[in-house]
Amino acid sequence: MAGSHGGSLKSWLAVIVILAGFTVGGVALCFGPNWPLVWAGAGIIAVGGVIALLVDIFSDVIVDAPRVLASEKVDRKG
Structure with a gap:
């Protein structure tokens, strides 16, 4: 996954578990x-948070080299 900020599958597992918890809690608040x-x-x-700590989610970022964009000349009429 070089060249992106995607992270690894173990980090995404933690994110999916936390998202599932928010979904369950949000639906439960709406129905009742x-x-x-x-x-x-x-x-x-909380289980997702523990998973995130175990897989060290905060150090699992793939950092790209800084992008250098060519500056364009803007032709303003008027």
Whole structure:
């Protein structure tokens, strides 16, 4: 995955688990609120956070070389 800021699959696993927790908790708040399901969503988010810490998600960034864009001459009429 060179040349992108994509990260690795293990980091995406943590992100997907956290997103699933937010989805479960958000749906539970809309339908009720169903508090046990809200807390289940919070628990899923916590599990995703632990996964993120275990896979060291913050150091899993692929940094590109800085882009240099050619400057263009702007022709302004008027």
